[in-house]
Amino acid sequence: MILIGTLSERVIVDEDQIKITYxxxxxxxxxxxxxxxxTEVKDLKLRTTGQGGSVYYLTSNSIDKAxxxxxxxxxxxxxxKFITKRTxxxxxxxxxxxxxxxxxxxxFCTLLLLLVDSMVIWEIIFN
Structure with a gap:
């Protein structure tokens, strides 16, 4: 249930705002x-993740929040392109x-694991 909800995140972008909803x-x-x-977007700030990747944060003018x-x-x-156009x-x-x-x-890896799991279950049930 938590996984389905998390994967159901919606990003809504229009002429006025960017919105994340669940x-x-x-x-x-x-x-x-x-x-x-x-109009509240001040900048895009780059941050490095613990795994060495990069993520970006939208910073706000009115609130010290990212x-x-x-x-x-x-x-x-x-x-x-839309962010560049609007900001x-x-x-x-x-x-x-x-x-x-x-x-x-x-x-591909997921399908391979499902195939192997299915074969093991088949062997357990029918042998």
Whole structure:
């Protein structure tokens, strides 16, 4: 249930704001809903993760707060162009966290594990 709710995160971008929402049935203490008006966006700040990767945060003018820029979204390049258009911030250096081919490899590994698990269960039940 938690996994489904987490994977149901929605990124909504319009002329006025960027908003992150979750389904209403997802428990409120797991939700991290937020919205930020384009007029409030001050900058994009690069931060290095503990694993050596890079993430970006949208910083706000009115509140000393930062919001994680969603990178696992459909048509990430369009999102970046839209942010540049609405804020004027240079986003030419921003790249998605994971490339599409990484997900294909993960899918292949998952299917392989399912096949092996199925074979083991088959052997246990029918032998």
């Amino acid at each position: 389904p209403i049935w997802f428990p409120f203490f797991f939700r991290k809903n937020w919205s930020l008006s384009w 919001y994680l820029l969603p990178t696992r979204v459909e048509n990430f390049a369009h999102l970046i 004027g911030i240079d986003t030419s250096e921003i790249r998605p966290l994971s490339q599409p081919w990484m997900y294909i490899i993960l899918l």
